[in-house]
Amino acid sequence: MTAPDVVAAEVPPIFTHWTEDRIRISDLDFQKHVNNATFTALFANARFDFLSKVVRPLIGADDQLVIARLEVDFKGSLAYGEPVKTGTAIARVGTRSLNLAQVMKQSDRQVALAKAVFVLVDGTTRQSAAWPEAVRRLVENRDALSF
Template sequence: MTDPTTAGQPVPFTHVVEDTLRVSDLDFQRHMGNTAFTQVFANARFAFLSDEVRPIVGFDVILALVKLDVEFKGQVHYPAVLRTGTRLEKVGRTSMTLLQEMSVDGRVVATSRSVFVHTDRASGKSIPWPDAVHELASPVLAETAAVPS
């Protein structure tokens, strides 16, 4: 999976999960319902954060989802296997943006961009990301910077 919007060149997604479309994900037209898209994206975000970010920051902090954008690009019909790629798009001082792409048989059906804020559980205030989280984004940012415009 690649993100065709980054400097006009594909940047690979670093984390990919597969889901099988369930009957409960369907609307009356046997299409995947809009809320099911958001649930599949949520599962993939959870897997990415569990595998990549939680080992660094632990569970004493809150990863607060503060923004979620979903762009629907195509229909999904039952049965289907959904592949969802997730990668860090950028890491700021206290916020982090994830980019996701969902595809079926190589066809992009939806994209998502989400923003998380690293939050102290006791005070509820945002706190800086550790350097190791910034380093998770470094390979993607370095590859993006290396692409000629």
């Protein structure tokens, strides 16, 4: 199984947290195509919004959320002038890792999928730490997350 297949296979079917963004002129390359780096920036915006609202309130103020892995599967192109919507959901919470799944859409077309793995770093020891039980419960209550 190739990496893109792994990303596609692990994307949860329901996304309740959506972030809307727009393409800027500076996101276009010389052929007027949206640069692939823009996809990762849009995914990052949506992850930041999701983590700030959903996960950050449940961890220590000095603890850090560190991205350990990012996979992107490009499915289509983005066009200038149309809003971009990115859905984010928790796919899995392990002992020391949290997997986020994301889908990016424009005009109801799926244009990209992403999977990000985060670790929690204790603000005092600067070592990886186990996720609090409140974060683990987010997977159980995934349907209740809506913003």
